[in-house]
Amino acid sequence: MNCLIIEDNRNTVSMLLDIIRNNFSSIKVLDTASSVKKGITLIKKNNPDFILLDVNLEDGEGFSILKQFPNPDFKIIFITSYSKYAIEAFKFSALDFILKPFTPTEICKAINKVIDSKISNDQKEKLNTFLHNYNSQNKKIVLSDIENLHVxxxxxxxxxxxxxxxxxxxxxxxxxxxxxxxxxxxxxxxxxxxxxxxxxxxxxxxxxxxxxxxxxxxxxxxxxxxxxxxxxxxxxxxxxxxxx
CATH class of the missing domain: 2.40.50.1020 (LytTr DNA-binding domain)
Incomplete structure (x- = not known):
């Protein structure tokens, strides 16, 4: 599998690279980016299987990248510092996220989840719900039953x-x-x-x-x-x- 790291903290990037090298020999980190602009360019160029995406980048919010890919064919592992509004939006949308400071175990668990899963309409619905909740006062919640995912x-x-x-x-x-x-x-x-x-x-x-x-x-x-x-x-x- 191929991945990109989109994160503006050099120490965090180094830590993520070490975790992947030491635990996932089958995963190749294609490149890293510290900005929304470069992140978009790298995704279009490399077509990764998944990305590790920081919520706050040097030129804006990582969520801006998602607006350029309304139907992403890659998985996303979100990484965020504490933000009440972001965390509430994550919880309501049922998307997974990793809170800084994180441990290698948390990163490994998230990557293993990506390896074991496939892209589905569920992720797209959850992403759309997340973006709605993050930018709106009228919140929505994702409720999943045996057959359907309800927003x-x-x-x-x-x-x-x-x-x-x-x-x-x-x-x-x-x-x-x-x-x-x-x-x-x-x-x-x-x-x-x-x-x-x-x-x-x-x-x-x-x-x-x-x-x-x-x-x-x-x-x-x-x-x-x-x-x-x-x-x-x-x-x-x-x-x-x-x-x-």
């Missing part, structure tokens, strides 16, 4: 419910999407976007709340769903409703 505006999610190790999303259009991930993982992603955990089994978009019955400890949502509220979450919910 859903988070404002269209009414609530999510837990079923063992699965999470069922109920949408505004009455569609349900079953994802093989825990509700906890989505709670962490969505808690900053008007979502509140009201029960061990339920995470609701508070924008769809219509009535909270204090005595019965149940909440009525706009789609007619009546969900239980746990005693430990009751006060948190009341405070959130008062802020609407």
């Amino acid at each position: 859903v505006p988070i404002e269209n999610i009414i609530y999510a419910s837990s079923e063992n190790s699965y999470t069922i999303f109920t949408l505004k259009n009455k569609e349900e999407i079953v994802v093989s991930k825990s509700l906890k993982s989505f709670d962490e992603k969505l808690s900053s976007y008007a979502f509140i955990r009201i029960h061990q089994r339920y995470l609701i978009n508070i924008q769809y709340a219509e009535k909270f019955h204090k005595k019965n400890e149940e909440i009525l949502l706009s789609n007619g769903a009546i969900l239980p509220v746990s005693k430990t979450k009751k006060e948190l919910l009341i405070q959130a409703l008062k802020k609407l």
